[in-house]
Amino acid sequence: MELEDAITVTKINSNIGEIYLLIGWQSRSFEIFIYHNDSVWKGKFSANRLTGFSKNLLMPENEYLANIKQCLSDYKEDYLYELKNDFFYWKRKLDKDSIIIEGFLPVNIQTSPNISRIDLIDILLALNRHLCNKVSYFKNKYENIQNEYEKCLKDTEEFINLKVDMEKTLSKKFLNLLNLKKDEVVMLHNAESSHKML
Numbered sequence: 001m002e003l004e005d006a007i008t009v010t011k012i013n014s015n016i017g018e019i020y021l022l023i024g025w026q027s028r029s030f031e032i033f034i035y036h037n038d039s040v041w042k043g044k045f046s047a048n049r050l051t052g053f054s055k056n057l058l059m060p061e062n063e064y065l066a067n068i069k070q071c072l073s074d075y076k077e078d079y080l081y082e083l084k085n086d087f088f089y090w091k092r093k094l095d096k097d098s099i100i101i102e103g104f105l106p107v108n109i110q111t112s113p114n115i116s117r118i119d120l121i122d123i124l125l126a127l128n129r130h131l132c133n134k135v136s137y138f139k140n141k142y143e144n145i146q147n148e149y150e151k152c153l154k155d156t157e158e159f160i161n162l163k164v165d166m167e168k169t170l171s172k173k174f175l176n177l178l179n180l181k182k183d184e185v186v187m188l189h190n191a192e193s194s195h196k197m198l
Helices: 047-056 059-075 115-198
Strands: 007-014 017-025 030-036 039-045 080-083 087-092 097-110
Touching: 007 080, 017 039, 017 059, 030 059, 030 097, 047 059, 047 097, 059 087, 059 097, 080 097
Parallel strands: none
Antiparallel strands: 007 017, 017 030, 030 039, 039 097, 080 087, 087 097
């Protein structure tokens, strides 16, 4: 799993205002840190919770987890995000009057001085460096492919020019040979006509 898929940071609007979600994704679960002002909450969405919610929503587990990842990795206008009573909820608005709770998990406020917004900034910087390196890698790869393409194009054009020149030369030789044979036939025909007259 790529770093940008394993860790996501998202800024969303919630019932308590703007919050940041830092999520560490695993194959069947995830760990979440919720940052709001100077407070940080931490929670874990377990594999058992995944199984329970996917059954309740009549979805395969992998599809349900993909939906969670999509709605928590990008702010979605059709979702409500709430942090209340030590639970974090994500709810989808079906229409003006209908809302479905797609998931929730218990969260605990962190009192440890080690967890702070600085951690979030450091993670964002690390993700940014990783993505910059990835962009640089693909840019170099693209440039190499472009150079290889231009070299192949040049070689192909040279080959086509060489082929055209060879075909022209062969055509001239063939024409010369035909003309030579034609002249011989005319000479033989003339010689035969002269011979008959004698």
